[in-house]
Every structure is written in structure tokens, then in C-alpha cells.
Amino acid sequence: MYYLRAEASFDAAHFLAHYQGKCSNIHGHHWIVQIRISGSALQTTTQERGMLVDFSQLKSDLKRIADELDHTLIYETGTLREATRSTLAEDGFAMTEVPFRPTAEHFAEYFYQRMTACGYTVAEATVYETPNNCASYTGEEQA
Ligand SMILES: Nc1nc2c(c(=O)[nH]1)N=C([C@H](O)[C@H](O)COP(=O)(O)OP(=O)(O)OP(=O)(O)O)CN2
DSSP, rough: OEEEEEEEEEOOOOEOOSSGGGGGOOOOEEEEEEEEEEEEEEOOSSTTTTTTHHHHHHHHHEEEEEHHHHTTTEEEETSSSSSHHHHHHHOOOEEESSSSOOOOOHHHHHHHHHHHTTOOOOOEEEEEEEEEEEEEEEOOOOO
């Protein structure tokens, strides 16, 4: 089995609604996303011969997903009043609504699923919220 790793990052603001503590306030992070994919068959065509997938392709797919979140305010559905949301939008602020609490755990699952949807066999997705705090997701536990 072969494993490849790639990394991307994005800068974004978020807040944790109903959190008792400073993270309930809007604050920013330099989020780092690491993905590990697996496969057993290397390519045989000229350009990609000997590669599971070209690193440049893997990096660009991961970056494209991370870029969707870059320099936006990420908020969970239902945690901003409509008046707040529309005022921010009218004032030109970029926002990303997500259907989950925007924790490192949920973003690890998010990147796992988005990269899986790109066709990769994802072994693990890890998201760093700070240099010392990260969460990883490896898929549903098999019964
Ligand atoms: N398991 C999780 N715990 C927390 C998450 C999370 O995503 N998963 N997120 C937060 C907050 O977003 C917070 O910004 C990060 O936590 P914290 O370590 O408190 O942040 P700091 O690095 O700013 O902490 P200091 O040690 O005060 O510098 C909270 N928990």
C-alpha cells in the first residue's frame, strides 16, 4: 500500500455558538489541513508512471477546497441572526455557512469527505486550528 500526504492552509474567522469561553467570540485561525491518501496501484502512463497520483494534482485539489474557506467568516447554520448575516453580506464581508459547529473535528471530517468526493481514497484528514491543537478523522468505524 502506498500513502501520500499533502497540506494546504486557509485563514478564516469563526466562533463557537453556545460555548462557555472566549471561543464563543469571533476569532481567527491559520488553519492547516493535512490529508493522507492511500492506494496500491501506481500509474503506468508516461507522465505519472510510478506515481499513485501526481502531488501537484493532489495539492491543487486540496487547495481548491481550502480556498473556498479562505478569508471568510465561517458560521454554523442558525447561529447568526438574519439581520446580522444580511448586514455583513451587504457590507461586503465574505461568509461561509456550514451545517456543523465549526470545530477542528468537524473540519477534519469535512475535508475527508470533500477529498473522498474528488475520488481519493482518504486514509486520514487532519486539521490544525493552532500550531498545537489538531483533530483527525479517518472515516466511520467499521462494525
Ligand atoms: N476539541 C476541540 N476543542 C476546542 C476547539 C475545537 O475545534 N475542538 N476549538 C476551540 C476554539 O476554537 C479555540 O480558538 C481554540 O482553542 P484554544 O486552545 O483555547 O485557543 P488558543 O490557542 O487561543 O488558546 P490559548 O492557550 O489561550 O492561547 C476551543 N476548543
